[in-house]
Every structure is written in structure tokens, then in C-alpha cells.
Amino acid sequence: xxxxEFRAGVQAWIDEVGQxxxxxxxxxxxxxxxxxxxxxxxxxxxxxxxxxxWPARIGGLGGSPILRAVLGEELTSRALVHTTSWSMHEVxxxxxxxFGPPDLVADIFPLLxxxxxxxxxxxxxxxxxxxxxxxxxxxxxxxxxxxxNGEKLWTSWAHHATRCVVLARTGGRGSRGISAFLVDMDTxxxxxxxxxxxxxxxxxxxxxxxxxxVPAPRLLGELDAGWRVAQFILSCERGxxxxxxxxxxxxxxxxxxxxxxxxxxxxxxxxAYQLLWAFRATSKDTQARIAxxxxxxxEASVDKIMIAAADQAVxxxxxxxxxxxxxxxxxxxxxxxxxxxxxxRAATIYGGTSEIQKDIVASRLLGxxxxx
Amino acid sequence: MTxxxxxxxxERDLMVVTLRSLAEELDGTELEQGLDxxxxxDLLAEAPxxxxxxxxxALGRAGSIATSLQDVLRQPxxxxxxxxxxxxxxxxxxxxAELVGTAESAGLAVRGLVIGARxxxxxxxxxxxxxxxxxxxxxxxxxxxxxxxxxxxPALGIIEVTGADVTADVMVAGERAVAAWxxxxxxxxxxxxxxxLGAVDRMIELAVDHARNRVQFGQPIGSFQAxxxxxxxxxxxxxxxxxxxxxxWEADDAVLAxxxxxxxxxxxxxxxxxxxxxxxxxxxFTAEHPFHRFMARALVLDSVLGSATELPAAIGAxxxxxxxxxxxxxx
Numbered sequence: 001x002x003x004x005e006f007r008a009g010v011q012a013w014i015d016e017v018g019q020x021x022x023x024x025x026x027x028x029x030x031x032x033x034x035x036x037x038x039x040x041x042x043x044x045x046x047x048x049x050x051x052x053x054w055p056a057r058i059g060g061l062g063g064s065p066i067l068r069a070v071l072g073e074e075l076t077s078r079a080l081v082h083t084t085s086w087s088m089h090e091v092x093x094x095x096x097x098x099f100g101p102p103d104l105v106a107d108i109f110p111l112l113x114x115x116x117x118x119x120x121x122x123x124x125x126x127x128x129x130x131x132x133x134x135x136x137x138x139x140x141x142x143x144x145x146x147x148x149n150g151e152k153l154w155t156s157w158a159h160h161a162t163r164c165v166v167l168a169r170t171g172g173r174g175s176r177g178i179s180a181f182l183v184d185m186d187t188x189x190x191x192x193x194x195x196x197x198x199x200x201x202x203x204x205x206x207x208x209x210x211x212x213x214v215p216a217p218r219l220l221g222e223l224d225a226g227w228r229v230a231q232f233i234l235s236c237e238r239g240x241x242x243x244x245x246x247x248x249x250x251x252x253x254x255x256x257x258x259x260x261x262x263x264x265x266x267x268x269x270x271x272a273y274q275l276l277w278a279f280r281a282t283s284k285d286t287q288a289r290i291a292x293x294x295x296x297x298x299e300a301s302v303d304k305i306m307i308a309a310a311d312q313a314v315x316x317x318x319x320x321x322x323x324x325x326x327x328x329x330x331x332x333x334x335x336x337x338x339x340x341x342x343x344x345r346a347a348t349i350y351g352g353t354s355e356i357q358k359d360i361v362a363s364r365l366l367g368x369x370x371x372x
Numbered sequence: 373m374t375x376x377x378x379x380x381x382x383e384r385d386l387m388v389v390t391l392r393s394l395a396e397e398l399d400g401t402e403l404e405q406g407l408d409x410x411x412x413x414d415l416l417a418e419a420p421x422x423x424x425x426x427x428x429x430a431l432g433r434a435g436s437i438a439t440s441l442q443d444v445l446r447q448p449x450x451x452x453x454x455x456x457x458x459x460x461x462x463x464x465x466x467x468x469a470e471l472v473g474t475a476e477s478a479g480l481a482v483r484g485l486v487i488g489a490r491x492x493x494x495x496x497x498x499x500x501x502x503x504x505x506x507x508x509x510x511x512x513x514x515x516x517x518x519x520x521x522x523x524x525x526p527a528l529g530i531i532e533v534t535g536a537d538v539t540a541d542v543m544v545a546g547e548r549a550v551a552a553w554x555x556x557x558x559x560x561x562x563x564x565x566x567x568x569l570g571a572v573d574r575m576i577e578l579a580v581d582h583a584r585n586r587v588q589f590g591q592p593i594g595s596f597q598a599x600x601x602x603x604x605x606x607x608x609x610x611x612x613x614x615x616x617x618x619x620x621w622e623a624d625d626a627v628l629a630x631x632x633x634x635x636x637x638x639x640x641x642x643x644x645x646x647x648x649x650x651x652x653x654x655x656x657f658t659a660e661h662p663f664h665r666f667m668a669r670a671l672v673l674d675s676v677l678g679s680a681t682e683l684p685a686a687i688g689a690x691x692x693x694x695x696x697x698x699x700x701x702x703x
Contacts, residue, residue, distance in 0.1 A: 003703060066703050073703075243703070254697040266688030273691060274639075274684060277632050277700065278612030281619035287703055302611045305604075355597075361607055362600035366580050371595040 041115030072244025432570020
């Protein structure tokens with residue numbers, strides 16, 4: 001399937017059924033958001049669009065991964081899905097498809113695509129944020145399998161997830177002694193508790209693992225090579241996820257154009273749009289590299305810095321142009337804006353802080369020496 | 373962009389190397405002759421994206437000047453003006469101005485800049501006559517002053533064209549004049565954007581080189597996070613400008629893409645100027661070190677055809693009047 005043909009097909013499909021997929025602003029709970037997401041994914045799966053860009057061996061219909069970025073763009077640019085929940089299958093899907101046991105993946109991947117399963121990511125810990133390599137969660141061998149103990153933080157959607165990719169220490173200190181596991185969330189000893197954030201959406205969780213038994217085949221990739229899986233997962237975020245978040249930001253900027261206040265601050269609109277365009281123009285090349293099967297590499301740290309800047313600029317502009325809606329209004333519309341604005345505050349923090357990204361740029365792209 | 377507008381990768385590489393070495397080895401009149409011998413104007417007609425990106429980045433990197441901006445500005449004009457445009461220099465609006473001049477009832481007042489002036493004593497300028505955009509021909513003898521600007525960047529060789537009450541022939545007015553100005557300004561913005569980008573590259577290279585070699589507190593200063601973050605910021609701004617320039621050639625709204633590319637290039641110039649100068653510290657403040665020349669070049673060019681502070685407002689106004697957020701390019 002050619003990209004243009006795919007985009008035209010998706011657009012025609014949305015024109016036909018899109019009205020039935022518009023989310024209800026009156027219920028902005030996580031439950032409602034995820035129920036909506038399931039419904040949209042199911043419709044897209046049945047129509048085939050959800051399966052393009054994934055290999056046939058895991059239930060896909062083949063084609064370039066670019067198709068997935070296009071699908072996300074067409075959906076988020078019309079706000080038919082929320083950009084954060086739409087990212088779920090893209091965060092972990094590619095890594096599980098790459099490193100997971102083929103039989104299991106063939107069974108569960110269609111469930112992920114159809115919205116019957118959500119997967120979450122157990123990376124960060126209370127004491128291991130930017131310094132992910134210092135994580136303390138352990139996996140020790142036990143009766144031919146593994147036993148995991150530890151606590152993870154910022155596990156998005158963990159309380160609604162079926163499975164979790166958990167990074168745990170299997171060897172010595174640092175990033176070389178870490179392995180990745182695919183853990184079923186209904187395993188005894190796994191507890192996910194939502195963390196309340198300033199965005200008012202209980203998407204993030206604190207997830208504890210107490211003597212959680214994991215069968216041997218659930219090791220993803222090689223033993224002690226979990227860092228590679230983690231790098232792979234983080235690099236996947238630079239693909240379709242960034243592209244559709246850019247479209248989500250463009251959609252929100254577009255909503256501001258109708259506002260009477262827009263005419264008073266064209267410069268703020270133009271500034272936000274140009275930062276978004278800098279990202280989009282840069283990301284277009286990154287998408288092409290990913291589609292060719294390359295890992296995005298240190299260059300994608302630039303994309304991350306750019307989209308975070310654009311994200312905050314868009315919602316700062318919204319706060320300015322909406323003249324008090326974010327600060328003092330209590331309508332469904334203002335609640336949605338308030339949450340988006342608050343969420344954008346984390347854009348320079350999640351997925352590797354801007355400081356970590358700048359450090360990568362400095363060392364790997366500019367060739368500056370690391371600290372002695 | 374059609375296939376006819378591009379050249380193959382091997383040809384492009386060779387062309388980039390040739391243009392870069394011309395821009396590095398020659399300057400001024402000699403460079404002009406070298407580019408004529410190379411056949412730059414033919415290349416410009418055949419493959420504008422390759423020609424403009426290669427030459428203007430090279431000019432920015434080398435800090436040299438040539439008359440090529442006039443070639444770039446004249447090319448789109450030929451379609452709209454009933455004269456051989458090679459006999460003229462195109463005048464750009466003065467810094468901060470939208471057009472070169474205005475006339476209400478009588479008496480045209482002009483103030484504009486010629487960059488890369490060829491030997492020619494007549495000028496073509498976009499002006500507003502009773503509120504209508506018009507292209508006029510100005511003759512040096514008819515009350516027009518032409519002054520070679522020293523200013524912040526004397527080596528750029530800008531000519532300032534001024535006149536208080538000048539006689540001018542209107543060449544084209546109304547919608548066609550607007551279309552001509554959009555095309556000329558867009559071509560100019562892209563060329564200047566690449567020239568700025570080349571200067572930004574050199575500012576970053578000079579600062580990175582310094583940060584790797586300059587030792588303080590027993591370490592290269594490039595190992596300190598405060599320094600690393602500054603240079604990373606400059607690099608990210610540079611990459612955004614480069615991507616916007618490159619994508620502008622395939623964007624479905626060329627004028628908007630030109631505004632964005634120039635604005636982002638100017639923004640990168642400002643960020644690189646600030647961050648790199650701070651990293652270079654004392655040595656970068658001396659006349660002996662080449663940094664200040666690239667900084668001056670980039671900042672002066674930022675101010676021409678809309679600066680990084682002026683253009684976002686123009687971009688925002690276009691979005692408001694269009695009522696939508698254009699994607700500009702698709703995957």
C-alpha cells in the first residue's frame with residue numbers, strides 16, 4: 001500500500017464514519033478515554049487501517065511503518081483519539097514484536113491492535129529517573145523462571161494495562177546488568193496505583209512488583225541486554241508517536257484561530273506555528289529513516305527537544321489567547337484546555353528530559369568531551 | 373518540484389564542492405567572474421533548490437560576497453516584467469520596512485537596500501503608490517542617492533538607495549505586482565536563509581572547537597553542562613532552520629514556507645550568536661578572532677526581508693486569514 005493511497009483511504013473512511021467516533025467532552029475521565037480508544041481501535045482494526053504498517057507475522061497487513069504515522073496524524077489532527085492514549089501501542093508494540101517470543105507475539109499482538117489489550121512501560125523508578133541505569137528493581141532466577149521485585153514510577157496506563165515491559169537488574173551495576181521482561185499485569189504481586197498529577201488525569205501510576213513470578217520465555221532479547229530493548233523503545237517514540245503528537249498540537253493551534261483573541265496576538269500564533277513547523281520539517285526526515293529500518297540515533301534527540309518546545313509554545317499561546325479560560329473557567333471545553341496545558345508542562349521531562357537530550361547532542365553530534 | 377528541477381546526487385555533490393571552493397577561495401568581483409564561468413545562472417534556472425542551497429550556504433560559511441542574490445531576485449521577476457531584468461538591480465525594503473517606498477498623491481519617497489549589486493545604474497523596486505503595490509524603475513540620476521553602507525557588516529557591501537521625491541516609471545501594478553513581490557521576496561528569503569545558515573554553522577564550529585580545546589578548572593570547558601547546553605541549543609535551532617529551508621521547496625504554500633524558513637534561520641542566527649559568543653567569551657570578542665564577522669553577517673541578513681521578530685506576526689496573520697493550520701508537507 002502506497003502512502004498516498006493509504007492516506008486517501010483513511011481520510012475517506014473518516015469522512016464516512018468519523019462523526020460516530022468523536023469523543024464525548026462531557027466525560028473526560030480516563031475510563032471514558034480508554035473506552036473510546038477501544039471503540040476506535042476496534043473499528044479501525046475491522047476496517048483494516050489499524051493493521052497496515054505492521055508485519056503479517058504479528059497480524060498486520062505489511063507496508064511501511066510510515067503508514068502508522070499517517071494513521072495517527074489523520075486521527076489526532078481531528079481529535080478523534082487522544083494523542084497520549086493513541087501512543088500506547090506504538091510505545092511498546094515495535095519492541096515486543098522485535099524481541100518477544102514469536103508464538104506469544106503472534107497471539108497477543110492482534111489484541112493490542114484491536115484495543116483489547118493495553119500495554120505499559122515499567123522503566124523509571126523513584127530513585128532512577130534521568131539516571132535510568134541506576135535502577136534497583138531486580139529479577140532473580142527461580143524455578144526455571146524469574147522473580148521480580150521493585151517499584152516502578154510513571155508507568156502510564158498501568159492500572160488499565162494487560163501487560164508491562166519491565167526493566168530489571170539481572171547482572172551487575174549500571175546499564176549493562178539490566179534485562180527486559182514482558183510481565184502480565186494480573187500476575188500475583190503486581191499492584192498499580194494511579195499518581196495524581198497537576199494535569200488532573202490519572203494516567204500515570206506507581207507500580208510495585210513483590211515476588212512476581214515470570215516464566216523464562218518472557219525475557220525480551222538477550223539476558224543482560226535490556227538496555228538495548230530500552231533504547232529501542234525510546235527510539236520508537238521518535239517515530240509515529242512524535243508525528244501524531246505534532247498533528248495533535250496543530251489541531252489545538254487551529255482551534256485558537258477561531259478565537260476572537262487570535263487577531264490580537266498573531267505573533268504568538270506565528271511563533272508557536274514556526275516551532276511546530278521546525279519540528280515537522282525535521283521529523284519528516286526522521287520518519288523516512290525509521291521507515292528504512294534505521295534506528296533514529298542521536299539525531300532524534302533534536303526532534304525530542306523541538307517537539308517539547310513546540311508543545312509548550314502551543315499551550316502557552318492557548319493560555320494567552322483563551323483569555324482566562326484555562327485559569328478561571330469551569331466548562332468542559334476549558335477543562336480540556338487546562339489539562340492539555342498542564343500536560344504540556346511535562347513535555348520537557350517525559351521520555352528523557354531536555355537536559356539529557358542536550359547532553360546527547362553535545363557529546364554525540366557536536367563531539368564535546370564528557371565531564372572528567 | 374518536478375524531476376526536471378533536480379539534478380542527480382553525483383552532480384549535486386560535485387556542484388556543492390565546486391561552489392564551496394569558489395566561495396572560499398574568491399570574493400567580490402573575482403567570485404562573480406568565477407560564478408559566471410561556472411554557469412551559476414543556468415544552474416539556477418535548471419535546479420533552483422540545488423543551486424541556491426549550495427551557493428548561499430557556501431557564501432555564509434566563507435563570509436564572502438557575490439552578486440548572486442541579484443540573480444536569484446531577478447529570476448522570478450522576468451515572468452512579470454516586460455523588460456530584460458538583467459539591466460537592473462533589485463532593491464529590497466530597508467530594515468523594518470514592508471516596501472521600498474510609498475507615494476500618496478505625488479512624490480515617491482524611497483529607502484531600500486541592494487545586496488550583491490551588479491554594475492547597473494537603474495533599479496527595480498516594489499513600492500506602494502496610493503496604497504497599491506507597484507514595481508517601479510528608478511534611475512540613479514533622477515534624485516536617487518546610492519550609498520555604500522559600512523554599518524555592522526562593512527564587508528557585505530550593501531548599497532542603500534534613497535530618494536525624497538523621485539520620478540519613477542511604473543512597470544507593473546496591482547495583482548501581478550503583488551504576485552511578483554511574493555515570488556521575489558520568497559526567493560530572497562530562501563537565499564538569505566541559506567546564507568544565514570552557513571554563517572550559523574561557522575559560529576557553532578568556532579565555538580565547539582573552542583569548547584573542546586579551552587581548558588579551565590583543569591578540564592575542557594566543553595565538559596561543563598552549562599556550556600554543553602548552550603551549544604546544543606544553538607545546534608537544535610540550526611537544525612530546525614535547515615529542515616525548514618529544505619522543506620520549503622516542496623511545501624504547497626511557497627510564500628508561507630519562505631516566511632517560516634527565513635524566520636527560523638533568523639532565530640537560529642540570534643540563538644547561535646548569543647550562545648556561541650558566550651562560549652567563546654573573551655577571544656570571541658576580539659577583532660582578531662573571526663567569530664564577529666559571522667555574527668555580524670548573520671544578524672544583518674536576519675534583518676533583511678523580515679527578521680525573526682517581525683516574521684512570526686506575519687506568519688500568524690496568514691494563519692488567521694486562512695483559518696487553518698497548513699501541514700505544508702506530507703509524509
